[in-house]
Amino acid sequence: MLRLIVLLSLICLPAFAAEEQVVLGLSQDRVSITANFDGSEILVFGAVKREAPIPEGPPLEVVVAVAGPSEPVTVRRKEKRFGIWVNTDSLVVDLAPSFYAVATSAPFSEVLTQTEDLRYKVSIERAIRSVGADMNIQGAQDFSEAVIRIREDEGLYSIREDTVAVDEQTLFRTSIEMPSDLTEGSYAARIFLTRGGMVVSTFETSIDVRKVGLERFLYSMSREQPIWYGLMSLAIAIAAGWGASTAFRLLREN
Numbered sequence: 001m002l003r004l005i006v007l008l009s010l011i012c013l014p015a016f017a018a019e020e021q022v023v024l025g026l027s028q029d030r031v032s033i034t035a036n037f038d039g040s041e042i043l044v045f046g047a048v049k050r051e052a053p054i055p056e057g058p059p060l061e062v063v064v065a066v067a068g069p070s071e072p073v074t075v076r077r078k079e080k081r082f083g084i085w086v087n088t089d090s091l092v093v094d095l096a097p098s099f100y101a102v103a104t105s106a107p108f109s110e111v112l113t114q115t116e117d118l119r120y121k122v123s124i125e126r127a128i129r130s131v132g133a134d135m136n137i138q139g140a141q142d143f144s145e146a147v148i149r150i151r152e153d154e155g156l157y158s159i160r161e162d163t164v165a166v167d168e169q170t171l172f173r174t175s176i177e178m179p180s181d182l183t184e185g186s187y188a189a190r191i192f193l194t195r196g197g198m199v200v201s202t203f204e205t206s207i208d209v210r211k212v213g214l215e216r217f218l219y220s221m222s223r224e225q226p227i228w229y230g231l232m233s234l235a236i237a238i239a240a241g242w243g244a245s246t247a248f249r250l251l252r253e254n
Contacts (some may be wrong), residue, residue, distance in 0.1 A: 021049045022191050031178065031209045039180045042207065045118065045173040048193065059198035060169040061111040065122055066176050066207070068099030069185035075143040085138070091143040095129040098183035100157050103174045105164035113197035120199060124148055124157050153180045153214035182209050
């Protein structure tokens with residue numbers, strides 16, 4: 001029995017010794033949304049930690065995925081009837097990230113197999129969760145595709161192939177551009193090391209995106225004290241209207 005344990009230990013030792021792990025760095029782990037915020041760029045860089053020489057075989061590839069907070073999305077289908085566009089069917093996509101960007105060191109199909117994509121849900125299609133739909137709705141998949149198409153056009157979803165630079169299969173770096181209309185919350189950043197399309201190591205961290213200053217005050221008031229927020233908005237609108245009317249009258253008199 002002791003010999004068997006020793007033999008198994010010797011067999012498993014090379015596998016553990018050859019394990020590759022991510023040592024990650026971010027240019028910033030917090031994004032502050034202010035009045036003049038027009039987007040941000042996050043630099044993702046890191047190294048591969050090894051306890052043994054670089055394994056032979058397929059080269060090391062890197063995949064970086066950044067996802068914003070997920071939430072349900074209601075999608076409506078429009079059809080033209082009697083010359084008028086009307087809503088016909090609607091479907092709730094259970095979970096869709098508010099922002100999703102994937103950067104790879106090679107074409108996506110080469111760095112990750114479909115099986116691994118299904119397991120880790122890396123591609124945009126896999127990141128969106130739509131459990132089921134009404135049996136009466138035809139083409140339910142079209143609704144998820146519509147979410148992807150709309151958010152790609154808005155710059156919220158993207159797959160950037162060949163944008164991760166890998167040096168000597170040890171150092172890697174890329175940048176993720178984040179648009180101005182970001183949703184508040186914790187953004188998950190995942191890094192995958194792959195060989196031959198198979199994931200050999202993963203690492204996950206987070207980026208905190210928050211409104212600050214006056215934007216934070218107004219946002220919090222609108223959620224926590226909606227009545228006072230409404231009254232304040234009404235007062236500002238009245239004051240602005242009165243001020244514009246007064247200025248116009250003075251200009252006419254002069």
